[in-house]
Amino acid sequence: MAVYTDISEVELAQFLAGYDLGEMMSYKGIAEGSENSNFYLHTSAGTYILTLYERRVDAGDLPFFLGLMQHLANKGISCPLPVERRDGSLIGEIAGRPAAIITFLEGVWVRRPTAAHCRAVGEALAGLHLAGSDFALKRDNALSVDGWRRLWAQARPRADEFEPGLVAEIDGEFDAFAAGWPDDLPAGVIHADLFPDNVFFLGDRLSGLIDFYFACNDLFAYDVATCLNAWCFEKDNAFNLTKGQAFLSGYESVRPLQEAERQALPLLARGSALRFTLTRLYDWLTIPDGALVQKRDPNEFIRRLRFHRHIGGVSEYGLGRS
Numbered sequence: 106m107a108v109y110t111d112i113s114e115v116e117l118a119q120f121l122a123g124y125d126l127g128e129m130m131s132y133k134g135i136a137e138g139s140e141n142s143n144f145y146l147h148t149s150a151g152t153y154i155l156t157l158y159e160r161r162v163d164a165g166d167l168p169f170f171l172g173l174m175q176h177l178a179n180k181g182i183s184c185p186l187p188v189e190r191r192d193g194s195l196i197g198e199i200a201g202r203p204a205a206i207i208t209f210l211e212g213v214w215v216r217r218p219t220a221a222h223c224r225a226v227g228e229a230l231a232g233l234h235l236a237g238s239d240f241a242l243k244r245d246n247a248l249s250v251d252g253w254r255r256l257w258a259q260a261r262p263r264a265d266e267f268e269p270g271l272v273a274e275i276d277g278e279f280d281a282f283a284a285g286w287p288d289d290l291p292a293g294v295i296h297a298d299l300f301p302d303n304v305f306f307l308g309d310r311l312s313g314l315i316d317f318y319f320a321c322n323d324l325f326a327y328d329v330a331t332c333l334n335a336w337c338f339e340k341d342n343a344f345n346l347t348k349g350q351a352f353l354s355g356y357e358s359v360r361p362l363q364e365a366e367r368q369a370l371p372l373l374a375r376g377s378a379l380r381f382t383l384t385r386l387y388d389w390l391t392i393p394d395g396a397l398v399q400k401r402d403p404n405e406f407i408r409r410l411r412f413h414r415h416i417g418g419v420s421e422y423g424l425g426r427s
């Protein structure tokens with residue numbers, strides 16, 4: 106599910122009066138996604154996505170997210186283009202929530218990515234990093250080490266209910282980050298959540314990137330690490346070297362990694378695995394059973410975290426292998 110806020114036809118008609126999108130023909134809630142409320146919107150001008158921004162999105166960040174999509178789309182990245190309102194702004198309000206309309210992208214997300222998909226995602230991620238380099242707005246990563254500490258403070262008292270011993274294990278992770286989290290690697294605009302459900306394909310061809318609502322300024326290699334976690338592990342949580350190699354060689358075909366970025370990958374991948382462990386654990390502990398929201402399993406990322414903690418060297422990700 107992701108329709109937290111329902112809207113009436115009357116509310117929608119009033120909202121659409123702020124746009125040059127012709128007559129409303131139909132709209133329908135979208136079940137997928139977990140953060141915001143999304144609707145397919147058909148008007149006489151075409152098909153669009155209407156998003157109402159919910160709990161994790163700070164309205165003050167919307168100019169960054171929507172401006173970034175506009176910037177990237179203008180640079181040829183296939184991502185949704187926010188539709189301007191009659192007054193030139195990108196953000197309106199419906200049902201008491203900030204809301205925007207963005208263009209509809211063709212394609213489907215792949216449930217079982219192949220190495221070819223992973224390679225295409227690597228190329229697209231590097232393309233995004235380059236295209237974002239001259240985007241004027243800045244946004245700190247609210248879900249980096251300090252943000253993880255805040256989430257952990259809330260989840261920690263009950264974390265051993267999820268898995269006995271988790272409190273001690275995750276406390277230990279924070280010690281590792283305090284000792285060595287890098288801050289001097291190449292940085293810029295990152296997507297920060299480029300999971301399979303945020304990448305559309307038409308066959309093997311990548312047709313678009315969506316969901317820029319965690320985008321921020323941070324290390325490029327952290328985004329690489331997140332994609333290794335999101336794309337290159339199997340359903341049994343085993344790392345797939347062929348996919349790792351395909352993803353990394355796709356990325357490096359557009360933007361080669363510096364040696365310091367390569368060497369930082371195990372720690373960055375641990376941090377990224379912790380980030381998704383913590384948001385999932387927080388949701389697991391706070392979303393009531395029976396709520397319509399789909400809860401994602403923290404265990405998948407606890408397992409990834411353990412994998413990265415014990416990795417012997419970056420060749421185990423497929424770097425430096427031909």
Ligand SMILES: Nc1ncnc2c1ncn2[C@@H]1O[C@H](COP(=O)(O)OP(=O)(O)OP(=O)(O)O)[C@@H](O)[C@H]1O
Pocket residue numbers: 107135137138139140141142143154185207208209210211302303315316317318
């Ligand atoms: N521009 C678009 N074109 C086509 N479909 C879209 C577009 N944007 C969103 N969707 C559809 O809406 C769904 C949810 O979108 P999105 O991933 O942005 O939501 P979210 O609530 O932020 O989810 P997440 O849990 O991934 O953060 C997508 O899986 C897709 O089916």
Ligand SMILES: N[C@@H](CCO)C(=O)O
Pocket residue numbers: 139140298300381384385401
């Ligand atoms: N992609 C995230 C959800 C949005 O942050 C996850 O799989 O936990």
